Amino acid sequence: MKMVRIILALVVIVLSSYSLIAQTFELMPYYIFFLGAFMLVTGFVEIQKDRKGFWGYMNIVISLFLFFFYIPYFL
Structure with missing residues (x-):
């Protein structure tokens, strides 16, 4: 799981950096998808x-929220 988190974090950083440098928002749905993942x-x-606390469940709820509202951009 640690390797998956590192790879996803790198993908999010690369996509967001490219979006900031190029000042284009074409990759925003992909950025949000990988951020949700x-x-x-x-x-x-x-x-x-x-650590069955608040933040573990909150991360899952927020990611499901992101997936639910960005699915139409992928279809």
């Missing part, structure tokens, strides 16, 4: 560590 994995890791 990163938050979903982070939430699962927090829950697996027996």
Whole structure:
């Protein structure tokens, strides 16, 4: 899971950096998708560590929210 989090974080950083440098928003749906995937994995890791607190569940809820509202951009 650690490697998946690192890869997703790098993808998010690269896409957002490109978007800022080129000042184009064409890649924004992909950026949001990978950000949601990163938050979903982070939430699962927090829950697996027996930190069944607020932030693990909040990360999962926010990622599902992002996926739900950005699905029309991919279809």
